Amino acid sequence: MNGVAGILKLHDLDLMMSEIRNAASLARLRKLGFEVRDPKLLERARARLVAELDRRWLHHYERALKRYGRGLAAVRGRVCQGCHIQLPTSASPGAEESLTLCESCGRILYWR
Amino acid sequence: MAMAIGDSVLDSSLYIPELRPKRKESILEELVSRAHALGAVRAPILLRETLLLREKLGSTAVGKGVAIPNARSVAVIAPRLAVARSRRGIDWDAPDELPVHLVLLVLSPGEVSEEVHGEFVSRVAALMRLQRNRQRLTEAAGFDSVAALLREVGA
16 A cells, blocks of 8 residues: 555544544434444554554654644645645645645645 | 535436445445546545445444445545435345445545534435435436435435
8 A cells, every 4th residue: 555545544544433432423323323333443444554654654644633633634726725724836746646744734735 | 514415416427226236335336436437536446445444334224225325535525425226225234134225325525524524414314214205216217306306305
């Protein structure tokens, strides 16, 4: 798995974990009829994924996650969707599979 | 901001009147592939993996022949609702063990809050709770009828 795919997967997994950990969200899901078997399944999946990721990018991701609740932000119209700051013209997505950081908030940027 | 079930989330290419795949994994792949072709999804492989992980956590079949797979994912560009039917029925590990005849895939971009995505899913689930709505969706002649029903009751 390349760095981009791994970080994106981690982000989606964390969104799901956040929903399950939120007592109100979990109660709503169950009330609607959704089954939520074992939240530990997500924790195990996360541990396996984290073990495969590049340490440096994982560090950036975890730091932003701890600070903002999100470790990654999409870019739309050159604006970081995490902090809503216009990215400088020097900022670019780089090579196809490379990651970049928002210089303003430190979240990992997802350009595509 | 609540997510209404209106034209912005519906598209005729995301309506499958009769599903050919028999397994939920293949059905999710088909729906994700259509959303990708429409430009609503940028990373179809990731989205499929996220949806399958959600299914592992617990079936998204909510009983009475309805499944509402859903994801809030960075792979999604714009909120979408895909609707698919199966006369034969699909094994979706439903709590009432009934086969699923209606699949409503709810997609939200990763940027939206838990509350907004939850409200979107809740609206779809509330809609499907009523037998008359399930019947209208099952008997709808085409996408226009499906969209009219969803607009009428889901706004």
